[in-house]
Amino acid sequence: MSSGALLEVRNLESYYGPVMALRGVSLDVPEGSVVTVLGANGAGKTTLLRTISGVLDPEKGSVALAGEAIAGVDPDVIVTRGVVHVPEGREVFPLLSVASNLRLGAYTRSDDAIEDDLGLVLGYFPVLKERLAQPAGTLSGGEQQMLVIGRALMARPRIMLLDEPSLGLSPRLVSAILATVRRLNREQGVSMLLVEQNARQALDIADYGYVLELGRVVLDGPADRLRQSADIREFYLGGQAAGGRGERRWKRRKTWR
Amino acid sequence: MEILQLTVSGLANGCIYGLIALGFVLIYKATEQVNFAQGDMMMLGAFLAVGLGNADWLGMPFLVACAGAVAGMAAVGWSMERLVLRRIFGQSQVTVVILTIALGFVLRFVAGLVWGHEPLSLENPLAGSNARFAGLVLGLDEVAVIVVTLLLTGLLFVFFNRSRLGIAMQASSQNQLAAYYMGIPVRRIHGLTWALAGAIAAIAGILFATKGSIDPSAGLLGIKAFAAAVIGGFGSLPGALLGGLLVGLSEPFAARFIAAGYSQIIPYALLIVVLLLRPQGLFSQVMGKKV
Numbered sequence: 001m002s003s004g005a006l007l008e009v010r011n012l013e014s015y016y017g018p019v020m021a022l023r024g025v026s027l028d029v030p031e032g033s034v035v036t037v038l039g040a041n042g043a044g045k046t047t048l049l050r051t052i053s054g055v056l057d058p059e060k061g062s063v064a065l066a067g068e069a070i071a072g073v074d075p076d077v078i079v080t081r082g083v084v085h086v087p088e089g090r091e092v093f094p095l096l097s098v099a100s101n102l103r104l105g106a107y108t109r110s111d112d113a114i115e116d117d118l119g120l121v122l123g124y125f126p127v128l129k130e131r132l133a134q135p136a137g138t139l140s141g142g143e144q145q146m147l148v149i150g151r152a153l154m155a156r157p158r159i160m161l162l163d164e165p166s167l168g169l170s171p172r173l174v175s176a177i178l179a180t181v182r183r184l185n186r187e188q189g190v191s192m193l194l195v196e197q198n199a200r201q202a203l204d205i206a207d208y209g210y211v212l213e214l215g216r217v218v219l220d221g222p223a224d225r226l227r228q229s230a231d232i233r234e235f236y237l238g239g240q241a242a243g244g245r246g247e248r249r250w251k252r253r254k255t256w257r
Numbered sequence: 258m259e260i261l262q263l264t265v266s267g268l269a270n271g272c273i274y275g276l277i278a279l280g281f282v283l284i285y286k287a288t289e290q291v292n293f294a295q296g297d298m299m300m301l302g303a304f305l306a307v308g309l310g311n312a313d314w315l316g317m318p319f320l321v322a323c324a325g326a327v328a329g330m331a332a333v334g335w336s337m338e339r340l341v342l343r344r345i346f347g348q349s350q351v352t353v354v355i356l357t358i359a360l361g362f363v364l365r366f367v368a369g370l371v372w373g374h375e376p377l378s379l380e381n382p383l384a385g386s387n388a389r390f391a392g393l394v395l396g397l398d399e400v401a402v403i404v405v406t407l408l409l410t411g412l413l414f415v416f417f418n419r420s421r422l423g424i425a426m427q428a429s430s431q432n433q434l435a436a437y438y439m440g441i442p443v444r445r446i447h448g449l450t451w452a453l454a455g456a457i458a459a460i461a462g463i464l465f466a467t468k469g470s471i472d473p474s475a476g477l478l479g480i481k482a483f484a485a486a487v488i489g490g491f492g493s494l495p496g497a498l499l500g501g502l503l504v505g506l507s508e509p510f511a512a513r514f515i516a517a518g519y520s521q522i523i524p525y526a527l528l529i530v531v532l533l534l535r536p537q538g539l540f541s542q543v544m545g546k547k548v
Contacts, residue, residue, distance in 0.1 A: 055437060079440030091435035093428045104428050107421075108440035148435075155440065 006031040006191050007052070007083075007159055012061035012071075014044075014051045021047035023215035024061065029159060034185050034192040036202040036223070038236055039212035045195040046088060048212070049161045052193075053085035054078040065159070080108045082158035088167055088195075090144040092151075094137025098128055101136045101147055105154030114154070120188075121150040124180055142173040149177070153184065159191040160184075166198045174198060178205050199236035203227045211236070218254075261393060263509040269399035269468065271505020272406035273299075276461035277482030278489065278497035279413075280454040286430040286492055287450035290342060290353045294361035295458060296479015297368075302330040302459030303379065303466040303475070304368045311380050319381050327459040334455020338448045361476060369473040379466035402464045409460060410498060417494070426450060484528040490538025499540060503527065 005028035014022040021044040029035045039045050050056040052063050054075040063071040070078055075085075084105075093101050102121060106114045122129045125146040131139060136147055145165055152160055162181065166174040182205040185192050196202035203209055209226045211219040219231070226232050231254055280295045292298075303326075308314045310322025317325070337360060345352055378384070383397045417423040429436035429443050436443050465471065465478070481504060489500025504524045511520035531539060 053438065055434075074442075075437050076440040076442045079438075084440075085438045087434060087438055091432050091438070093431045093435060095431055096424065096427060100424055100428075104424065104436075104439050104441070107425060151439065 005029055006066055008064045010062045013059040014047050014056055016047045021215050025217055027210050029191050029193050032189055032191055033207040034205055036194045036196055036206035036209045037212055038199045043212040044215040045212055046163055049085055049163050053161055079155055084152045084155045084157040085161040086148050086152045088163035090148055092136040092144050092147055095135050097133050098136050099132040102151050102154055105151035117154055121153050125150050142169055145177055162194045174201055265395055265399055267506035267509045269402040271502035272402050273461050273465050274482045274485045274504050275498040275501025276457055277479055278486035278501045280457050281486040282494055282497040283450055283454045288447050293357040297361035297364040297476035298455055298458035299462040300476035301364050301368055302326050303462030303471040304372050305329045306463045307377050307379050323463050327456045330455040330459035331452040335448050335452035338451035365473045374473055376470035376472040378470040381467045398467045481524050484524050488528055488531045490541030493540045496540030
């Protein structure tokens with residue numbers, strides 16, 4: 001059943017409290033690619049990432065990184081294997097300086113390239129350079145989002161799990177941040193699993209996409225094909241089939257049900 | 258002159274309150290648990306030093322006994338977290354409060370069984386000697402308390418701001434979830450925080466016992482230290498120390514200038530005033546989360 005992908009998720013079932021949030025999800029993230037998972041609130045996107053990064057234990061199913069099973073392993077061990085999770089909501093350490101926040105990203109590492117990587121991160125996010133000594137809690141929302149992505153990069157991950165980096169940011173900032181994500185993927189070779197509600201912009205930078213609904217994958221395909229799909233356009237991109245009000249007298253149904 | 262002497266003895270007491278308060282705050286910040294056994298840990302630390310150092314007991318050299326007591330209390334703190342508190346992780350605050358109060362009772366009875374209920378004093382090289390300068394007579398023990406607290410504060414400051422482990426401890430107390438995601442072993446850090454709180458309690462106990470005598474109910478001092486921690490802003494380490502100093506200073510002055518009997522009320526009156534005027538405490542570090 002192995003597909004040779006870097007991250008393989010198979011038939012994952014997971015509970016969020018009493019709610020069964022994942023009802024058998026399978027997906028692949030090939031090495032070096034950007035894969036996006038789209039879905040509305042409550043589709044199970046965050047639960048999926050939490051289960052992969054080891055914060056939640058799956059009820060059933062498997063997660064494998066480069067062929068090695070990691071489901072149910074403690075999160076600190078999973079980070080050392082090369083999976084780092086950037087949680088939604090910009091979880092910085094508010095009273096610590098930006099520099100300390102970044103160095104904490106490398107907590108599991110003990111090599112001496114950490115300072116070089118700090119320079120690398122600041123190269124990608126030059127705004128942070130001016131703010132190194134400032135407490136992270138005083139940064140703006142966009143800067144905090146850059147900080148958490150930079151902090152995750154400090155762990156030198158093989159794959160980054162990004163949970164809604166666009167949440168609550170202006171459209172311009174969202175494009176800038178997603179463009180940086182794509183650059184990190186190309187230039188640093190970090191594979192990305194990007195969870196988004198902002199389908200249009202996520203599909204713009206992704207290679208492949210999955211649509212999650214109520215804990216199931218209902219549709220998947222290469223990003224450019226998903227962008228063209230009538231269903232995706234209708235329900236996630238906010239587009240409307242030709243013709244305006246009055247001509248259309250039916251409510252379009254999703255064809256994947 | 259009198260004012261100065263009252264100040265020194267107030268500061269010395271305040272340092273001890275401050276150190277116990279520091280233990281409260283350390284554990285609270287790291288684990289969001291309030292450890293009401295902190296005062297009793299202080300008491301047990303003092304008794305460990307007595308048991309190791311006093312001539313009637315093991316008779317070790319004073320500094321060796323102190324080091325032993327500090328290491329012993331670090332082990333006690335660590336095991337309390339490991340064996341008891343970790344099992345109720347995620348339960349409500351009330352559960353934790355009742356459990357730690359009960360643990361305090363256990364420590365008190367253990368101390369009573371081993372060392373008896375009569376007050377004991379810790380034999381130490383400073384007992385009874387005075388330092389004189391500028392016409393001031395200061396008990397060396399009081400001076401030592403202040404000096405040791407200052408040194409310890411400096412050490413803790415360096416530890417929390419410079420060392421990898423210290424910064425990781427701060428990080429996991431500020432945002433436990435993010436610490437998890439960064440691969441910081443949060444549970445191990447909880448255990449280490451309890452060990453640190455135990456070690457600090459032992460130092461507070463040793464200082465307390467060099468100034469006077471110790472008996473198993475000395476842990477009730479913890480209540481005053483709790484008031485100090487709240488006054489300082491529960492959740493701020495410097496606040497805890499300063500709150501302790503404030504409470505400590507208020508006592509001798511109240512005893513000197515206010516009618517006898519009323520002076521005991523002062524720390525709690527202070528607590529009520531602070532809670533009414535500045536409910537987050539005097540030196541709290543709160544930062545609203547940006548959305």
